[in-house]
Amino acid sequence: MINNEKNQKLRAIIRSHKRWDIIFGVVGLLAMSVGILTLAALFLQMVIDGFPRLTADFFTNFPSRRAGQSGILSAWVGSLLVMLVTAMFAIPVGVASAIYLEEYARKNWFTDIIEINITNLAGVPSIVYGLLALGLFVYTFGFGQSILSAGLTLGLLILPIVIVSTREALRAIPQMVREGAYACGATKWQVCSDHLIPYGMPGILTGIIIGLSRAIGETAPIITIGALTFIAFLPPVPFTGEATAGMFDWLFSPFTVMPIQIFNWTSRPDPAFHANAAAASLVLVVLTLSMNAVAIWLRYRLRKNLKW
Amino acid sequence: MSNPPLTGEARLAQLAKSKAARKRKDKMIEGILLLAACVSVFTTLAIVYILLKESLVFFSHVPVWQFLTDSQWTPLFDDAHFGISVLLAGTISSSAVALLIAIPLGTIIAIYLSEFAGHKSREVLKPLLELLSGVPTIIYGFFALLVVTPLIQKIYPDLPTFNILSAGIVMGIMIIPYVSSLSEDAMRSVPMSLREGAYALGSTRFQTATRVVVPAAFSGIASAYILGISRAVGETMILAVAAGMQPNLTLNPLEPAATVTSFIVQVALGDLPHGSIGYQTIFAAGLTLMLMTLSFNLLGYWLRRKYREAY
Numbered sequence: 309m310i311n312n313e314k315n316q317k318l319r320a321i322i323r324s325h326k327r328w329d330i331i332f333g334v335v336g337l338l339a340m341s342v343g344i345l346t347l348a349a350l351f352l353q354m355v356i357d358g359f360p361r362l363t364a365d366f367f368t369n370f371p372s373r374r375a376g377q378s379g380i381l382s383a384w385v386g387s388l389l390v391m392l393v394t395a396m397f398a399i400p401v402g403v404a405s406a407i408y409l410e411e412y413a414r415k416n417w418f419t420d421i422i423e424i425n426i427t428n429l430a431g432v433p434s435i436v437y438g439l440l441a442l443g444l445f446v447y448t449f450g451f452g453q454s455i456l457s458a459g460l461t462l463g464l465l466i467l468p469i470v471i472v473s474t475r476e477a478l479r480a481i482p483q484m485v486r487e488g489a490y491a492c493g494a495t496k497w498q499v500c501s502d503h504l505i506p507y508g509m510p511g512i513l514t515g516i517i518i519g520l521s522r523a524i525g526e527t528a529p530i531i532t533i534g535a536l537t538f539i540a541f542l543p544p545v546p547f548t549g550e551a552t553a554g555m556f557d558w559l560f561s562p563f564t565v566m567p568i569q570i571f572n573w574t575s576r577p578d579p580a581f582h583a584n585a586a587a588a589s590l591v592l593v594v595l596t597l598s599m600n601a602v603a604i605w606l607r608y609r610l611r612k613n614l615k616w
Numbered sequence: 617m618s619n620p621p622l623t624g625e626a627r628l629a630q631l632a633k634s635k636a637a638r639k640r641k642d643k644m645i646e647g648i649l650l651l652a653a654c655v656s657v658f659t660t661l662a663i664v665y666i667l668l669k670e671s672l673v674f675f676s677h678v679p680v681w682q683f684l685t686d687s688q689w690t691p692l693f694d695d696a697h698f699g700i701s702v703l704l705a706g707t708i709s710s711s712a713v714a715l716l717i718a719i720p721l722g723t724i725i726a727i728y729l730s731e732f733a734g735h736k737s738r739e740v741l742k743p744l745l746e747l748l749s750g751v752p753t754i755i756y757g758f759f760a761l762l763v764v765t766p767l768i769q770k771i772y773p774d775l776p777t778f779n780i781l782s783a784g785i786v787m788g789i790m791i792i793p794y795v796s797s798l799s800e801d802a803m804r805s806v807p808m809s810l811r812e813g814a815y816a817l818g819s820t821r822f823q824t825a826t827r828v829v830v831p832a833a834f835s836g837i838a839s840a841y842i843l844g845i846s847r848a849v850g851e852t853m854i855l856a857v858a859a860g861m862q863p864n865l866t867l868n869p870l871e872p873a874a875t876v877t878s879f880i881v882q883v884a885l886g887d888l889p890h891g892s893i894g895y896q897t898i899f900a901a902g903l904t905l906m907l908m909t910l911s912f913n914l915l916g917y918w919l920r921r922k923y924r925e926a927y
Contacts (some may be wrong), residue, residue, distance in 0.1 A: 313670050323788025328822045336728025339721045348692025349752065380643050392804060406650035410645050413653075426656050431843070431913045432906065435877050436663060437885070439902040443666035447890055457661050464659050471656070497645045504783045518750075526878070528852035532898075534886045567754040567853075574758045574857055589755045600750040604743045 315339045316600070325565060329477070348600055358586030371569065375580035380588050382539040383569035386455070387524055389543060389558060390565055393402065393459020394466065394523050403469030407500055409471070410478040430468035437465045438532025446533050453534045455543060456559040460531050466519035470514060473515025477508035510610040521599035527567035539564040566592045658737050668905060670899030677893055683900065689863040689874075691897045692883075692884055698897065700904055702865045706780065706873035707908075710855055711848035713869050715785025721788075723837070729796070730803040731825040741798070749793040757857030760786040765858065776862030778872035787854050787885025795844045802836020803829050812906045835923035842916035852877035876905045 369379025405422075413419040441461035451457040481504055503514070522544040545563035566588060573585035622630055675683070676700045688701030729738050764782040769775050774925065777781075806829050814824040830837065859881040860872030874882065881897045888894045 325820045325823065330823045330827075332724075333728070333732050336724055336732055339724040340728065340741055341747065341844055342721060343725070343789060343792050344741075344746050345743075346786075347748055349749070349763065351757065353759065354755075370640045389875060401652045401655050401812050404649045405656060408653040410647035412649055413833055422653050423659050427917075428910070430661060430915060431846055431909060432663065433846075433852070433877065433909055434904055435850065435852045435880055436667075436906050439880070439899060440659070440663045440666055443670060443899070444662055450769065451844075464655075467656060467659070489777055495642045512874050525754065527752070528856075528881060531881050534884055537774050570618070570754050571853070571857065574754075574761065589758055592752055593755055596678060596750055596752060599746060601748055603617075 329579045335521040351593070354586045354590040355554040356586075357583050358588070358590040361583050361587035366584075370541070371564075371572075375578060375584055378573075378581075378584050380566065380591065382542060382589075383564050383566045383588065385542055385600060386539070386563035389455050390458045390530075390563065391464065391520060391524055393456060393559070394462040395516070395520060397460055397522075398466050398470050400495050402467050402519075403474050403505075403512060403514075405467075406474030406478060407504070410475050411496065411504065413489065413498055420443065426468050426471055430472070433528065434465055434526055435528040435532060437461055438529030441529060442465070443531045452560060453562060454560045455531050455563045456579070458563065458565070461533060462523040464524055465526065466523050469519040469522065469615050470512075470515050473518070474512045477511025478504055479517070480511065481507050510606050514606045514610070518537060521596045521603070522597075523595050525563075525567055527571055530568060531571070537592055546559035618888055630917045638776065638925065642783045661904070667903045668764025670896050671676050671903045674893065674896035674900045675680065677896075678900075687865055689707065689865075689879075692886075692894050696893070698900075699865075700876075700901070702863045703851035703874055703876045703879050703901065705851055705865050705867055706855075706859070706863075706875035707877070709867045709869050709873065709922075710784045710787065710851075710859060710869075711845065712786035712876055713781060715845060716847040716852075717785055717842075717843055722792045722840070722844065724797060725792065725796040726799035726803060726837075726840075727830065728801045731767060731821055735806075742800075746793050746797060748790060751790070752855040753790065754857065756786045756790050757783070760854055760858035772870075775870060776860075776872055778816060779860065780859050780869040780873055782913070783854050783858040784869060786858070787848060787851050788808075790851075790854070791844045791847050794847055795840050797868050798840035798843060799833070799837045802833040802840065805836070806832045810893040835920050838923070839916040842919065846912040849912070850909050856881040868910050876901050 365377075366379045367384065368381055368383050369377060371383075372378045405426075409419065409422060413422075438461065441457055441464075445451045445457040445460055446453060451460075485503055485507065486499055489503050494502070539562060543558035543563060570585050570588045570592065573581040573588065576582075621627070624890055683698050683700055685701070686697050687701060688697035689699050689702035690697045729742060733741065759784045761777075764777065764786055765777060765779065768782055810832060813826055814828045819827070855875050856878040859875070859878065860871060861874045861878050863879070864871055864873040866873060880901055883894060883898045
């Protein structure tokens with residue numbers, strides 16, 4: 309009888325402990341759904357408010373005082389050009405630094421400094437990069453509030469992302485690949501350029517895409533360098549035959565980008581402009597999320613297909 | 617091949633020469649790569665130099681003591697006051713709201729993904745959650761101002777249009793993936809044998825998770841929290857859009873307030889002449905921000921070092 313009672317008690321304890329398992333499972337799912345529902349709500353709200361504004365005119369019109377006629381032509385062209393500069397700067401410099409750190413660097417204090425420094429830079433708030441750009445690019449170098457300044461700023465901002473992911477990609481390549489190449493008499497650079505970079509390419513690309521998707525949505529540093537919000541013209545096109553339109557004039561042109569245009573429309577009291585902001589946000593979010601999706605897919609494929 | 621192939625000494629000499637050339641080229645390439653690696657060091661030096669240079673000019677006009685103790689922040693008025701505590705109050709209250717959301721939710725999600733979810737659902741849920749950190753912050757700002765604030769106003773009608781609360785909530789949701797991903801990585805690196813030991817003693821999943829895995833992964837989880845804090849402190853656009861930009865010495869999240877970051881945005885939006893005291897205040901504010909995030913990063917680094925359990 310006593311045994312039976314004890315059994316009952318034990319069972320009750322086990323049941324109550326197991327109940328906690330179920331409760332936590334539900335709580336965990338609820339916590340996940342807070343995040344995912346927010347994402348869904350964000351998306352839905354933009355679609356409801358912004359989708360009606362997404363006509364062809366929206367992409368080919370300049371911003372205007374009348375909400376109904378405003379468009380994002382100067383914003384998307386500006387974003388594209390700034391991204392071009394960012395990519396031209398961050399990709400070579402980032403990949404080269406990663407190759408240096410992973411393949412060439414000796415283990416000494418200087419290498420340690422570079423490594424700690426990169427970790428640290430990844431944690432610097434983006435607005436501080438804006439201040440750096442304001443002091444350095446805009447006033448010290450005299451680039452002005454131009455596409456070049458903005459592109460370089462965002463390039464510096466995403467440099468740690470590109471470096472870290474390239475290093476991971478290189479580290480994942482087994483040592484025997486290097487040894488095989490060296491055994492055939494390859495120099496260090498031949499090993500890097502003929503083997504390591506091609507094999508690490510999916511990982512490197514993932515980092516570049518994630519970096520660029522972060523840069524394209526970055527607002528604070530670009531506001532800090534003083535990008536104008538009302539731009540109703542495009543940067544000069546090279547090779548138009550006019551004397552003023554030199555090859556690189558566009559680099560020094562004033563500009564606006566998508567996030568700044570959104571900020572501008574959001575901060576106006578008139579709700580008609582909010583619809584514009586929603587439409588532009590929808591374009592931007594679809595762009596960044598699809599870049600992220602490509603990166604995730606690349607990483608997934610990479611993990612699946614690689615068998616050394 | 618017009619020349620006949622070289623033989624003997626001549627061939628060896630030719631080989632040695634081409635080897636030397638190859639080595640020279642390799643050295644040159646190494647130099648170029650090193651130069652690229654130094655760009656990041658130069659970036660840090662440039663940040664420190666620019667912030668210090670402009671801040672020193674600022675502090676020659678405004679004593680440091682006043683900067684730290686004054687309770688007003690009116691740098692652009694005739695009667696200028698420079699009390700950074702006003703902006704810090706905004707930063708602290710908004711970060712507190714964000715962390716109250718991000719830390720509990722992030723931790724629960726991390727435990728759930730690492731200990732409860734099956735392999736398949738983790739593979740789907742984790743990237744989906746990481747998309748949260750891929751959304752541009754300006755869009756979160758827009759969302760906070762035009763969706764979350766009206767929503768809270770339905771429950772609490774006295775809430776002003778611009779307030780710290782809704783900006784903080786949205787910021788917290790944005791930070792969730794930073795906290796959860798890193799914490800989950802830390803928990804997953806806890807060796808299986810510890811879990812198996814716990815299960816063998818009759819623990820349930822929940823007990824294993826909270827009494828074995830979480831304490832064992834503590835250093836990683838703590839550094840994930842610190843990364844979250846440093847993100848919250850440095851976040852700019854959500855606050856600039858949804859929290860209003862007027863300086864307000866209060867810790868009450870139901871009021872509008874400016875933060876260190878949104879003040880910089882506000883000044884940059886205006887038309888301040890280069891070299892004026894207003895222009896220099898943003899560098900002083902930036903220096904404050906940089907020192908805060910730097911100390912958090914160092915704290916995280918130290919925690920990881922000190923409490924790392926080696927298996």
